[in-house]
Amino acid sequence: MSGSGGRSTGRGGAGYAANSYRTHALVLRTYKLGEADRIIVLLTPGHGQIRAVAKGVRRTTSKFGATLEPFMLSRLQLVHGRNLDIITQAESVTPYGQWIAQDYDAYSAASAMVETAERLTVSDIAEVSENGGGVEAPSQYRLLHGALAALARGTHAPRLLLYSYLLRSLATAGWAASFTTCSRCGAPGPHRSVNVTLGGSVCDDCRPPGSATPDPATVELLAALQSGRWEVADAAPDQASREAAGIVSGYLQFHLERHLKSLSVMDQSP
Ligand SMILES: [Zn+2]
Structure with a gap:
């Protein structure tokens, strides 16, 4: 454990823990990234708009399931990345996307x-x-x-x-x-x-x-x-x-x- 406290995040801990945060988010849009990943554009109550990477989300075995589809309300854990943040956990709060997708209008x-x-x-x-x-x-x-x-x-x-x-x-x-x-x-x-x-x-x-x-x-x-x-x-x-x-x-x-x-x-x- 590092005692030097190089980060001034004020959230305690070091490394991964200090670098991660949780938020509710509405999924606005997704883009393909590489072979199996997506960039997810999110709107959050406290962090504004976020673009984050969901790794492996396009694999059928992905742990994220449908939680990162457009219009979904999800609870996420993210870690700060060098450019984009990375989604490490996602759970559905309200599956608006599934209901909305059933009606074209x-x-x-x-x-x-x-x-x-x-x-x-x-x-x-x-x-x-x-x-x-x-x-x-x-x-x-x-x-x-x-x-x-x-x-x-x-x-x-x-x-x-x-x-x-x-x-x-x-x-x-x-x-x-x-x-x-x-x-x-x-x-x-x-x-x-x-x-x-x-x-x-x-x-x-x-x-x-x-x-x-x-x-x-x-x-x-x-x-x-x-x-x-x-x-x-x-x-x-x-x-x-x-x-x-x-x-x-x-x-x-x-x-x-x-x-x-x-x-x-x-x-x-x-
Ligand atoms: Zn007038």
């Missing part, structure tokens, strides 16, 4: 959710320390956890859960849309026009040329999705849901400056 919605979560939390990869990552990480984790749980339970239409999640995760990232007051001058609405580059609804005085004029039911739906008024959202007509999809997608793309593959799939579904 839920699966598509969950795919767009985790893709967005990955983008919105990516900035704190490098800086994440033992004492917590980015400020938004716990909120983004809670939002995604809630959304995946609702998809798995089938409490609302998957597409509405997706739009609500996107609006709320963007708001958490600092890009809150407004579908009640005017985004520019704050005049109370509802207003006829929507302009995603200005942040949502705009009054007739602020409305730039080229702003959209969606059906009033669509604006009401968007406001309901953002504030979680599900009794309003669930009762919205299909036409409003379709029109809301385009506005949420436009708003997301404006802020992420990149087209989301999974979201464009949702746009095209009937």
Whole structure:
């Protein structure tokens, strides 16, 4: 045992023990690595986004089983590696992935959710320390956890859960849309026009040329999705849901400056 205490982790122990940590994690995405390994992209409550290696996970005999598949909530033990951390233990907490995979619409919605979560939390990869990552990480984790749980339970239409999640995760990232007051001058609405580059609804005085004029039911739906008024959202007509999809997608793309593959799939579904 080394008494020199070269590490200042403050967690006691030496070597392996001092270098390991435990966390709950939602699996966002996986990549193949080498012959049998994968890189697992995770969102955690206290460490933000983590990319970690799961060794041997693609072998049928892997001890990890399905715990590291997308949308799963697992409890992990990891050790710090030179570049990426390494997952040494994984147990399933709630198998959201197994439930979501049984429904195509839920699966598509969950795919767009985790893709967005990955983008919105990516900035704190490098800086994440033992004492917590980015400020938004716990909120983004809670939002995604809630959304995946609702998809798995089938409490609302998957597409509405997706739009609500996107609006709320963007708001958490600092890009809150407004579908009640005017985004520019704050005049109370509802207003006829929507302009995603200005942040949502705009009054007739602020409305730039080229702003959209969606059906009033669509604006009401968007406001309901953002504030979680599900009794309003669930009762919205299909036409409003379709029109809301385009506005949420436009708003997301404006802020992420990149087209989301999974979201464009949702746009095209009937
Ligand atoms: Zn205005």
